[in-house]
Amino acid sequence: MQTLVSCNRPLALTLVVALQLLLIAALLHLGSCNAGDRITKLPGQPEVSFGQYAGYIGVDDKGKRALFYYFVEAEIDPVTKPLVLWLNGGPGCSSLGVGAFSENGPFRPSGQVLVKNEYSWNKEANVIYLETPAGVGYSYSADAAYYQGVDDKMTAMDNMVFLQRWLEKFPQYKGRELYISGESYAGHYIPQLAEVMVEFNKKNNIFNLKGIALGNPVLEFTTDFNSRAEYFWSHGLISDSTYRIFTSVCNYSRYVSEYYGGSLSTLCARVMNQVTRETSRFVDKYDVTLDVCLSSVLSQSKILSPHQQVGQRIDVCVEDETVNYLNRKDVQAALHAKLVGVKNWAVCSSVLEYELLNLQIPTIDIVGALVKSGIRVLVYSGDQDSVIPLTGSRTLVQNLARDLGLKTSIPYRVWFEGQQVAGWTQVYGDMLSFATIRGASHEAPFSQPERSLVLFRAFLQGRPLPETFS
Numbered sequence: 001m002q003t004l005v006s007c008n009r010p011l012a013l014t015l016v017v018a019l020q021l022l023l024i025a026a027l028l029h030l031g032s033c034n035a036g037d038r039i040t041k042l043p044g045q046p047e048v049s050f051g052q053y054a055g056y057i058g059v060d061d062k063g064k065r066a067l068f069y070y071f072v073e074a075e076i077d078p079v080t081k082p083l084v085l086w087l088n089g090g091p092g093c094s095s096l097g098v099g100a101f102s103e104n105g106p107f108r109p110s111g112q113v114l115v116k117n118e119y120s121w122n123k124e125a126n127v128i129y130l131e132t133p134a135g136v137g138y139s140y141s142a143d144a145a146y147y148q149g150v151d152d153k154m155t156a157m158d159n160m161v162f163l164q165r166w167l168e169k170f171p172q173y174k175g176r177e178l179y180i181s182g183e184s185y186a187g188h189y190i191p192q193l194a195e196v197m198v199e200f201n202k203k204n205n206i207f208n209l210k211g212i213a214l215g216n217p218v219l220e221f222t223t224d225f226n227s228r229a230e231y232f233w234s235h236g237l238i239s240d241s242t243y244r245i246f247t248s249v250c251n252y253s254r255y256v257s258e259y260y261g262g263s264l265s266t267l268c269a270r271v272m273n274q275v276t277r278e279t280s281r282f283v284d285k286y287d288v289t290l291d292v293c294l295s296s297v298l299s300q301s302k303i304l305s306p307h308q309q310v311g312q313r314i315d316v317c318v319e320d321e322t323v324n325y326l327n328r329k330d331v332q333a334a335l336h337a338k339l340v341g342v343k344n345w346a347v348c349s350s351v352l353e354y355e356l357l358n359l360q361i362p363t364i365d366i367v368g369a370l371v372k373s374g375i376r377v378l379v380y381s382g383d384q385d386s387v388i389p390l391t392g393s394r395t396l397v398q399n400l401a402r403d404l405g406l407k408t409s410i411p412y413r414v415w416f417e418g419q420q421v422a423g424w425t426q427v428y429g430d431m432l433s434f435a436t437i438r439g440a441s442h443e444a445p446f447s448q449p450e451r452s453l454v455l456f457r458a459f460l461q462g463r464p465l466p467e468t469f470s
């Protein structure tokens with residue numbers, strides 16, 4: 001991927017007048033400094049009227065580390081719509097493959113072609129899908145030593161540098177209302193990114209950050225993970241006696257601590273074996289009611305279910321459309337993407353050695369600080385997810401509201417999409433809210449696209465979710 005003219009460097013200063021004129025001509029021809037990233041057309045794509053861009057932003061000063069993004073402008077009136085950054089979790093899974101091509105992007109791969117997603121989030125916003133940290137998807141570090149021990153802090157810093165430089169490349173978006181949204185381990189990425197942005201803004205106010213939306217997020221490891229036992233039990237996935245030992249002998253947070261700490265006790269191993277046997281490998285933990293085939297989506301939060309990584313993982317999918325699509329050479333050329341240090345594009349990184357004990361860092365406190373600094377927060381839960389169940393998230397938001405002294409402004413009630421109940425919601429003060437999405441999985445926009453779009457729109461507009469049918 002080449003950019004003909006760098007936006008940041010005063011090249012012209014060093015050039016003679018004639019060359020300056022040439023440069024100006026080139027700039028006029030290019031229109032802007034992001035023209036090299038413009039996507040003419042993705043292979044198999046239906047005709048669309050919105051702009052698409054993809055390419056790299058270098059995030060270090062040595063030119064070795066670069067993050068890959070895919071940017072879709074809003075379908076209608078992009079100039080008046082906010083800018084949204086979408087992040088998937090993992091850690092180490094791709095926002096391009098999962099977010100853009102399976103959840104809320106404009107297209108979904110189907111065989112050789114792309115099918116339009118009628119509930120794409122670019123109906124409401126200009127959306128950037130970022131593959132982060134380096135080592136995920138097409139993002140890379142030319143120096144592979146970087147991949148050892150990447151942690152939350154490094155990721156947050158790279159993500160901020162990315163945004164800063166992206167805005168230089170797309171100056172028309174400077175000062176635009178900015179939101180960050182994502183799911184799962186992005187419950188770590190997003191609050192920590194927002195925190196460094198708020199800090200940066202104190203010196204140089206460049207991010208017009210308005211709000212964050214977190215879907216089935218990891219916010220406080222023990223509450224989130226231990227809510228799994230009751231979810232399994234109440235949905236019939238484990239027996240009464242297994243529930244008893246899973247909440248007394250060894251609970252899930254203890255198991256995960258031991259597992260990632262490299263000291264799994266026989267006691268916890270035995271409890272988890274029993275839990276795993278009863279819940280069965282053939283039930284999708286990210287959506288306990290659906291028999292869906294989604295190998296890509298399944299692996300998104302692999303670290304959130306470490307026992308599934310032990311031994312073989314059954315992949316019920318014959319093939320994975322997204323993996324096939326993003327490994328096509330013509331697709332990579334259209335996206336201005338390249339593979340550095342890896343043979344294939346993968347949904348979740350195989351090179352990244354993420355600091356997994358970072359899972360235990362509580363980000364709910366950071367969320368509290370963000371609310372205090374005037375950033376709107378929505379925590380939403382696909383209610384069929386057993387990996388980060390709604391009950392844990394609801395408790396965490398409720399407790400946060402109490403700690404911040406926020407009164408309930410909208411008591412727990414249903415919300416509608418069309419003529420059906422689309423979930424439940426509660427709002428605290430005017431900055432903090434919680435919502436469930438009924439019938440949705442861990443990847444809510446995948447399994448409930450229409451309801452998710454209604455939720456996304458309300459979030460951006462700062463309005464309560466629909467209270468009556470339409």
Ligand SMILES: *[C@@H]1O[C@H](CO)[C@@H](O)[C@H](O)[C@H]1NC(C)=O
Pocket residue numbers: 222226247250251252253254
């Ligand atoms: C989980 O287990 C740990 C260690 O045994 C214990 O400290 C903690 O209170 C337990 N949490 C829950 C919710 O049971």
